[in-house]
Amino acid sequence: MTTLSAIPIHAAQQAPVHGETARAGAPEPIIRVRDLVVGFGSKIVMKGLNLDIRRGEILGFVGPSGQGKSVLTRTILGLVPKRAGTIEVFGEDVDGLTVARRRQIEQRWGVLFQQGALFSALTVKQNIQMPMREHLNLSERLLDEFARLKIEMVGLKPDAADKLPSELSGGMIKRAALARSLALDPEILFLDEPTSGLDPIGAGEFDDLVATLKQTLGLTVFMVTHDLDSLYTACDRIAALGDGQIIAQGTIAEMLESDHPWLRSYFHGKRGRAVVPQGGRHAQA
Template sequence: MSEAAAPAVEDAKTPDREAIIRVRDLVVAFGEKRVMNGLNLDVRRGEILGFVGASGAGKSVLTRTILGLVQKQSGTIEVFGESLDDISPQRRRAIERRWGVLFQQGALFSSLNVKQNVQVPMREYLKLSPRLMDELAILKLEMVGLKADVGGKNPSELSGGMIKRVALARALSLDPDIVFLDEPTSGLDPIGAQDFDELIATLQKTLGLTVFMVTHDLGSLYSVCDRIAALGDGKVIAVGAIETMLESRDPWLQAYFHGKRAQSLVGAEPAR
């Protein structure tokens, strides 16, 4: 029993944590066009990594490649220290259970209601009593800022912002270690977006969540992201805290972080 008393608090707040996702020399091509060209990226345990890049630069492609939805030509992707290429289907399932994904359009199952959508992963992986599953589904919905009565609605009856929230609730359904968020705050009003950011920050603090967030929301980048990686020409052109981005000489990053919209944010919220 004393061994049970020595819990493995592996995600203690050490400054240089191990990489939970490690991408090396990734090449992804569609026909002749190389979208990823020798990309390297580390996502550290317990951090919120913001991922930026011009539209069409391949941010979503990278996410989808890590998730195994897009075939890569070469390179390695390691998640939880295991290369996704040479693991058994069982191991892969175990890994898939430990990540949650918020797709850009929500990707809610349209034939299930909201509560059932959130319960899909629980039904698939856990054996729980119906009562606990109902409670958990509503808990997750309330955690993402929705009312319990949303649970009975169909996805087609929801607004864009609500779809995002339900999709996040579903992504968090199994208390994953990593969540992939594809533009989580796009289509939300500024207050909703700020709530969303705070929610993600809270979850990260309490659950030791690792967040990989593709975003264009400068507010999110400033307020919640621990590090930011910028994608250009199929490579990560810069990675680091927001200060690193601001100091970068790269013309695209200059335009991105010193544009009019960014200026107004910097003015309102001086560098933290």
């Protein structure tokens, strides 16, 4: 690593923010959702949901299809309006934020949406640099150096920098999109089904990468997933959504003990049973 690689973008570019708590001493949880109600027309998707995302954890978020996992993510990100309830991010109620403060907070999270979302006309390097250009005022030399670091961080070869998304495999696209979500050195990563579309080996490698990044960068990760392997190998805790509320949360061991019918069929059904013997790397976290 070069000396430059040790410089966090935050330190170089972002002035301390009023009321900011230092990263190491921040209060838990990093995100706190209370009594959340979200709906579209007459359809109510969140019915008084409560959830904490704790600093430094990988929280796997599961639940039947169409129950609102993506909607919750998008609501926390401010992309879907809520009807009631509170969302606190980094200890601040998002309802009270000024536009400028909101923008500062948005720089502290990275998002990897399910539909990849790399710009097809831009190279990997240009994709990664896009959030940096939008939020930071860096020289071209620093932009190139930071993009190079992000590419290295996600395990892509340096020559991926100048490739277009169409020249990459599915796994490489996921890694490039992850590199872009890390562009601003976020504290939280939101991953929406990050291993969907990957073969089991590629998915396992991606899970390992996320777990490694969590350790090395001190990230908090909120991961929407249907992937049982991810729950066993990467997640510290799991929260399950059902009928607009959290029906259970805890370690994989605790989820396995749940009597809830959906959780029983999810974890103890045919696919769940197939995964159990190979899992457990993080089961006792």
